[in-house]
Every structure is written in structure tokens, then in C-alpha cells.
Amino acid sequence: xxxxxxxxxxxxxxxxxxxxxxxxxxxxxxxxxxxxxxxxxxxxxxxxxxxxxxxxxxxxxxxxxxxxxxxxxxxxxxxxxxxxxxxxxxxxxxxxxxxxxxxxxxxxxx
Amino acid sequence: xxxxxxxxxxxxxxxxxxxxxxxxxxxxxxxxxxxxxxxxxxxxxxxxxxxxxxxxxxxxxxxxxxxxxxxxxxxxxxxxxxxxxxxxxxxxxxxxxxxxxxxxxxxxxxxxxxxxxxxxxxxxxxxxxxxxxxxxxxxxxxxxxxxxxxxxxxxxxxxxxxxxxxxxxxxxxxxxxxxxxxxxxxxxxxxxxxxxxxxxxxxxxxxxxxxxxxxxxxxxxxxxxxxxxxxxxxxxxxxxxxxxxxxxxxxxxxxxxxxxxxxxxxxxxxxxxxxxxxxxxxxxxxxxxxxxxxxxxxxxxxxxxxxxxxxxxxxxxxxxxxxxxxxxxxxxxxxxxxxxxxxxxxxxxxxxxxxxxxxxxxxxxxxxxxxxxxxxxxxxxxxxxxxxxxxxxxxxxxxxxxxxxxxxxxx
Numbered sequence: 001x002x003x004x005x006x007x008x009x010x011x012x013x014x015x016x017x018x019x020x021x022x023x024x025x026x027x028x029x030x031x032x033x034x035x036x037x038x039x040x041x042x043x044x045x046x047x048x049x050x051x052x053x054x055x056x057x058x059x060x061x062x063x064x065x066x067x068x069x070x071x072x073x074x075x076x077x078x079x080x081x082x083x084x085x086x087x088x089x090x091x092x093x094x095x096x097x098x099x100x101x102x103x104x105x106x107x108x109x110x
Numbered sequence: 111x112x113x114x115x116x117x118x119x120x121x122x123x124x125x126x127x128x129x130x131x132x133x134x135x136x137x138x139x140x141x142x143x144x145x146x147x148x149x150x151x152x153x154x155x156x157x158x159x160x161x162x163x164x165x166x167x168x169x170x171x172x173x174x175x176x177x178x179x180x181x182x183x184x185x186x187x188x189x190x191x192x193x194x195x196x197x198x199x200x201x202x203x204x205x206x207x208x209x210x211x212x213x214x215x216x217x218x219x220x221x222x223x224x225x226x227x228x229x230x231x232x233x234x235x236x237x238x239x240x241x242x243x244x245x246x247x248x249x250x251x252x253x254x255x256x257x258x259x260x261x262x263x264x265x266x267x268x269x270x271x272x273x274x275x276x277x278x279x280x281x282x283x284x285x286x287x288x289x290x291x292x293x294x295x296x297x298x299x300x301x302x303x304x305x306x307x308x309x310x311x312x313x314x315x316x317x318x319x320x321x322x323x324x325x326x327x328x329x330x331x332x333x334x335x336x337x338x339x340x341x342x343x344x345x346x347x348x349x350x351x352x353x354x355x356x357x358x359x360x361x362x363x364x365x366x367x368x369x370x371x372x373x374x375x376x377x378x379x380x381x382x383x384x385x386x387x388x389x390x391x392x393x394x395x396x397x398x399x400x401x402x403x404x405x406x407x408x409x410x411x412x413x414x415x416x417x418x419x420x421x422x423x424x425x426x427x428x429x430x431x432x433x434x435x436x437x438x439x440x441x442x443x444x445x446x447x448x449x450x451x452x453x454x455x456x457x458x459x460x461x462x463x464x465x466x467x468x469x470x471x472x473x474x475x476x477x478x479x480x481x482x483x484x485x486x487x488x489x490x491x492x493x494x495x496x497x498x499x500x501x502x503x504x505x506x507x508x509x510x511x512x513x514x515x516x517x518x519x520x521x
Contacts, residue, residue, distance in 0.1 A: 026237075026332075026333055026336075026338075027237075028237070028332060028338050028346055029214065030211075030212060030214045030215070031167075031212050031345055032211040032212075033167065033210050033211075033341055034166065035177070035179065035208065036162075036164045036165065036176050036177070037176075037177070038175075038177030040176075057308075058306075059177060059178065060175055060176040062173070062174070062176055063175045065156065066156055067263055067266065068154050068155070068156070068261035068262075068263075069154060069261075074263065078263055085312070085376065085381075086306070086311050086312075087306075087308045087311040088308065088311075089308060
């Protein structure tokens with residue numbers, strides 16, 4: 001053990017005895033938790049209803065809202081992936097509105 | 111994201127660190143942090159993320175997505191210990207149907223398929239098998255995706271979709287041997303208890319070649335840093351595939367199937383594939399590239415105690431420190447540059463916790479003159495692999511490992 005990393009090594013070393021102790025008498029306990037619902041809806045705008053009705057069953061709105069601006073072709077590919085690969089039951093008549101919303105709120109040139 | 115909470119203040123990551131004073135206070139006062147927002151250095155944005163304490167068994171994490179959860183480890187955590195605490199360890203789930211109640215008495219792990227005898231193992235039976243432990247980095251394939259240029263879709267991580275832990279459990283080989291793998295086995299497929307919302311969607315499953323699965327290193331872990339796993343990190347059992355990206359580290363593992371054919375499921379052949387090129391790198395828009403499943407990790411290193419824009423004293427000795435890992439090998443050399451990469455100095459390496467672990471490093475350096483300076487770190491693995499000078503690019507945003515650099519000002 002070297003001594004030239006006093007701060008960081010101390011933190012690392014501090015874990016070891018506690019690990020050893022815990023492992024020697026390790027027994028597992030049942031777990032019951034609640035996860036946050038992630039029920040925020042999409043900001044208003046043309047197509048927001050289509051977004052709320054088709055996207056939020058599988059993932060929270062933040063997944064989309066945290067995406068960078070993407071060209072329309074990439075948004076089309078994403079929506080297509082959700083429908084074909086991930087089997088999202090998106091109503092065909094809503095696809096246009098979803099794309100319009102994505103391109104108008106998260107679109108990029110190209 | 112979960113519930114609209116008023117944003118009390120807009121804080122930069124650096125500002126937050128100074129305000130919160132590190133992990134101790136962060137955990138002691140979650141209400142203040144629950145309202146905090148960080149600005150991530152994501153080119154082109156959106157760069158604001160909430161710091162959340164809303165997830166059970168987890169402390170303050172960067173909220174990338176509420177459901178299914180994507181939670182990123184704030185980078186200052188990596189300066190506090192070579193081990194990433196369980197409650198600050200990042201979280202990544204593919205599908206939203208995640209069991210929230212696990213009864214340790216009734217849980218069973220199935221081992222089946224191309225085996226002599228199918229097994230249904232209780233946790234007691236698994237705990238009774240020979241216990242092994244190892245320290246290993248768990249890193250998302252898409253860690254640092256947010257830094258790709260041009261940007262791409264996906265979890266827009268900065269550098270915190272990784273962590274280092276001491277894993278305790280049993281050898282996968284020992285479990286497979288109890289079932290008796292039959293001749294002609296090709297791969298072993300791993301499935302967890304999470305499920306897609308839409309029944310027809312592809313269940314998340316990953317496979318390893320039979321020889322890899324039986325190498326004696328791949329583990330079924332029931333503890334992480336000496337404690338049972340947080341549910342969001344895979345309680346009660348998680349596969350540990352040392353040196354390989356986390357996509358293979360199947361969480362809430364309850365089904366192991368030995369296959370006599372290579373696995374063709376979506377998550378092996380379509381998702382998590384990379385260009386079969388050096389550094390998995392192609393030009394944006396390039397087509398006709400052979401794709402292969404992502405596999406082993408590559409070297410990375412980070413400065414953890416100095417942040418972009420920090421002001422240092424010219425002519426005064428300064429400590430730089432951080433972490434490195436070799437990917438699927440150890441760290442043999444960690445070099446530091448304070449002149450933008452023109453010259454490099456060897457750093458001092460910390461305790462070797464094993465070849466798959468983070469390795470701490472430190473160096474004292476002096477900036478000769480006032481002005482802007484570019485600090486860099488470069489890891490060479492024990493297999494001779496060096497971090498590249500230029501960033502790789504692929505549409506999925508996988509396997510970033512370019513030499514990191516931090517611009518600072520000396521005065």
C-alpha cells in the first residue's frame with residue numbers, strides 16, 4: 001500500500017473492512033420498493049396529444065425531451081424503430097402528428 | 111421528471127459540488143438536492159438535468175429518464191473513492207416492467223436448455239456454492255454518448271454511466287457444471303425478470319459464447335461492495351462479465367439457457383452492434399459497414415479533482431488525480447500532460463485492486479505561466495492498448511475512449 005494518495009486511498013481502504021465484515025455474514029433480505037411513476041406529459045403544441053397517447057406507455061417524456069436536435073430523417077428512423085423493433089402499438093394515423101411534433105420541437109437541419 | 115418540483119435554483123455542476131460539499135452532505139440533505147438542476151456539458155443541449163433522490167436505495171443521481179430509469183453518477187463521486195458507492199452507482203433499464211418486490215424465499219434461478227439436468231436454484235442454494243469475489247468496472251456501452259459529434263439518439267450520458275465495485279457471488283462455471291453442459295453447446299443466454307410493456311416486443315436477453323461463460327471469471331453476483339445489490343442495480347442476482355460492457359451484465363438474472371446454436375435474438379444481432387472497424391469508428395453517413403456485437407471494453411482515464419474552467423495558480427505546485435481503467439486488461443501506464451499533449455509525464459499509480467478495477471493515479475505539476483492550459487491524461491493498458499487522440503464515431507454512440515482533456519486557467 002502506497003501512502004502518496006492520502007485522501008483517495010483512505011476512502012478506498014475504508015471500504016475494505018466493512019466489505020469483509022459484511023460478506024462474512026451476508027444474508028439477503030427481501031425487497032419491496034416503489035418507483036417514481038414518471039407521469040409528466042409532453043409540453044403543449046401541435047401533436048402533443050399524439051405524443052402523450054402513443055409514447056408514454058413505454059417510457060417517460062424525459063426520454064424524448066432530453067434528446068438532442070436531430071434531422072427529420074433520424075426522427076423518422078426512431079419512430080420506425082419504436083413501431084417495428086419495439087412493437088409500439090402506434091396508430092398509423094398518429095405517425096404524421098408525432099413526427100411533426102418531434103421535428104418542430106426537436107428538429108435540426110439536414 | 112417524475113413530479114414537477116419547483117426548480118429552486120439553477121446550478122452548474124461545479125457550483126453544485128461546492129454548495130453540496132460532496133457526498134456526505136448530499137445524502138444528509140436530499141430535499142435541497144431534489145430541487146437542484148445541473149447543467150451538463152452537452153454540445154447543442156438540452157443540457158439541464160434534475161438531480162434526483164426519488165429512487166429507492168439510491169442517493170443523489172442525475173435524472174436522465176424516470177421510466178424505465180436511466181440515472182447517471184455525478185462525476186464528483188469518482189473523486190471520492192476508487193469504489194463507487196452502491197447508492198451512487200448509475201442505473202440503466204431497457205424495459206419499464208420491472209418487478210418492485212423480490213421475495214428471497216421464493217426466488218429461483220433456472221438453468222436449462224442444452225444441459226444434462228435442468229436446475230431451479232434458490233438463493234440459499236446459490237449462497238451455499240463456493241464464494242468468489244473480484245473488483246470490476248461496469249460501464250454502459252453508450253457511456254459518454256452525449257459527447258459524440260454529430261449527436262445521436264439514445265441515453266444522453268456524460269461520463270457517469272460507469273462505476274467500480276467489489277462483486278461477490280459464484281462462478282457461472284460452477285452453476286453450469288452442476289447442470290452439466292452437453293456436448294455441442296454454442297452459447298449461454300441470460301434473461302432477467304424485467305419485461306417489455308408490449309408483450310410482442312423483444313425481451314431483453316444477452317448471450318456469451320460457451321467458452322467465455324465457462325472461463326471461471328464470469329460470475330453471478332449477489333453482493334456489490336459487501337452489500338446486497340440495490341434493486342435498481344439488479345437485486346437479487348446480476349451477471350458480472352469482467353472487462354466487457356455492461357449490456358452483458360444482465361440484472362435480476364433468473365434464467366440461464368444453454369443454446370446449441372448462436373443466439374439470434376434482437377439484443378444480440380441488431381441492438382448493441384458496432385462497426386467492425388478500428389475503435390468501432392466510421393464517418394457519419396458511411397454505409398455498407400459490417401456490424402458485430404459489442405464486447406470488450408477499451409482503456410479510459412479521467413482527471414477527477416480538476417474541472418473545466420478551474421482557476422489554478424501559475425508557478426505553484428498543484429495536485430492532479432483521477433481514475434483509469436484498461437478495459438479488459440489492467441493499467442500499465444498513466445501519463446499526464448499539462449501542455450495540451452506536447453509532453454507527457456508518468457503519474458504515480460494507486461493500489462492495484464485487480465486488472466478489471468479502476469486504478470487511481472496522481473501527479474504534482476506546476477504550470478509555468480499565466481493563461482489557458484489544456485490538461486490531458488492517457489492510459490495504456492497492460493495489453494499495450496493506448497487511448498486514441500481523436501474521438502471515435504458511430505451512430506449508436508458506443509465505445510467512446512478518446513484522451514480526455516480539460517481546459518483550465520492559470521493566474
